[in-house]
Amino acid sequence: MSSLYISIAKGELPRISDSDALRLFADCFPDLSHLKNADPTVESSSNTGSKSWTPSRAIFGEDFTEVNRTLVSMLAVKWLLADDYEAFTGGQPEAVRLSRASFQSLREFSLPGNLSSQDKYALLVALVIDDIGKDPALAQQVEEAASAASPISPVYPEAPASPASSDHSGTVLQAAQAGLVSSLEKMPRENRMAVLQNLVIGSRLNIAQVLQGETAPASLEVLQQISDSDQGFHIRATVTFLDVGGAAAHRNPHGCVVMTEPVFRSYMATIQRLDEFRRHLIATPRACYDQVLSFRATILHECGFGLLSTDNSEERALLRLLSMGRVENKDTAVRFQRAFSLLEDPTRRALVDGLSVDGVNDGVAVVPYYAPGLLSETLKKVQNHSEDATIQVLAAYMTFLARVFGGSTPQPGQPGGLVERDVSFALATVESSEFQEDPGILASLEMPWEKDEAQHRRRGGWYSAVRALARFLYVGRSIQGRGAGQPT
Structure with a gap:
């Protein structure tokens, strides 16, 4: 049993310092190292903030954009548990600062009263691994496993099948299925299944892309294709909220700078509509x-x-x-x-x-x-x-x-x-x-x-046939990126 889980079970995580929490995260989740190799997104590719301290410097000794983003998202769980409004809204412009009422709504949504210590730990696992597919080395491992003469038997045969996908969300799902994600080890089956279902949803549907008008309605179909996905959907939605919250960590890691009042309202409305569609109410x-x-x-x-x-x-x-x-x-x-x-x-x-x-x-x-x-x-x-x-x-x-x-x-x-x-x-x-x-x-x-x-056209008439086949293979292809407020 990890020291982080013990801290959660004893109710200590909300009371310790952010620095101590970061050390717990680093000790418990070696998968964080994958994020050191991840390329920054379009909007975080230029590092312009003044950062004498960042989460990644605290645990790795140097700055890594995607590590900062993930660690701020994980610290957000601590701030929500602690009801620490000031820490969560740190750095937000006063004119659009998340209201206290919305902060409480986010707390109630993300950490409802019936969540067990194992559920809270599973949420942190989901946050840790959500972007590790951006590591080219992990993508290479997945590719090697997929092309091996004797394919690896799935470590979690009860989990939903991995989609054919070349993007980072499909990569992490395939890596998890192949047993390449250490953070999933020693989790109770029910929690592991919920995290895996969250990955399946994320590999097909990016909630931020829906909110931003970036993807198309076809991406929503996965919500009605996965049975018993209540907990998986809840994890996916919460990961989206907190990932967006950490999206500006490359500029300011002191709080969830992007999760302002208008951003929260838009995401909550989107997630409510998606949940209604999932439950066949739309x-x-x-x-x-x-x-x-x-x-x-x-x-x-x-x-x-x-x-x-x-x-x-x-x-x-x-x-x-x-x-x-x-x-x-x-x-x-x-x-x-x-x-x-x-x-x-x-x-x-x-x-x-x-x-x-x-x-x-x-x-x-x-x-x-x-x-x-x-x-x-x-x-x-x-x-x-x-x-x-x-x-x-x-x-x-x-x-x-x-x-x-x-x-x-x-x-x-x-x-x-x-x-x-x-x-x-x-x-x-x-x-x-x-x-x-x-x-x-x-x-x-x-x-x-x-x-x-x-x-291709210059190579001959077979191009049309190849294009038709490619279009067929693309049907149902998972699309994922980081979302709004700089989520992609």
Whole structure:
């Protein structure tokens, strides 16, 4: 029995110092070392904060972005247990600071009174391992196990099957199934199953991507495909809350800087809708997804912006763009609307079509992976520009996004699914001096996958057959990234 579990069982964890808690985490979870090898996300790739102390320095002696993020998320469990509002909201701007009432709601949701010591320990395990699939070494181990002449028998044969996935969430699930995740050892079967079900949900559904309009409704289907997933869903939702809370740890590790009042409200509303869909209280993935979009429409309408409807394809597409931009005020919403209206008709039509595919019996939906993070970084580069210049940049981004969708359009009756197109390659352009001089170059970037497809076409007529097979294999493919508030 680990010293951390004993501390939880005795009720000591909320009372010890953060430094002592970090030492307990490090001693109990060797899997944390995987995060030292993880590449930072689009929005945390530049380390700009003044950090004389960080959690990763406290336990590893040097700074690692993803270690900091995970450890702050784990410290958040301690702060919630201790009812430490000041520590949890440290670093948050006063104007949007999480209210005490919302903090209590988060406590009640994340740590309900019926949670046992084993349940609390399982939540910490889920937080530790959630991003270790970003370690290339672990991904290599999983690949070697999968391609071995004598495949490894699953260590947990009772667990849900691992999806075919190349992303980090699929990797950690496959690693767990192959017995490569030490943190899952010595857990009671019921708790281990709940953590594994949380991983299955996470490998197919990124809650932050739903909130940000980044993924498509098809990703929600997993919620009705896993039986007895109450505890697994609760862990997945809580991990999402706390992961977002730690998302700014690369700038300020003293508190859950990102989990502000508006962010909390949006995530809670999204999780409630997903839970209703999981329990068959909402009929379809599209209906559930549109309720999430409608929540943002309501928030913006309360700020004085016109009420957008998901029944209108252009307004629904604009709502997805506003969600990608995490827009919460009228002035910014107006800028997005003006940029959208500036698009040439064919470009706007292509963008609306791409944003309208559900991936459920209407063809394969494109997921513009990291699109919200790229948009955030793009706007940071022009924050001192004039209103008109900012709108032109937004229009360039929307043109870029239309090209990412590459002609995708709803095809009723066709097999559905999701295909991921990672747009983080464009970050180098956004950070370049050329972009400062001419932000419009973003709209004309070459798409890496277009070049690959052109090469395939030159190889002969078999390309169409291969593409059809690839589309088939993508159906049901797990899509995951870190979410909003910089979750991806």
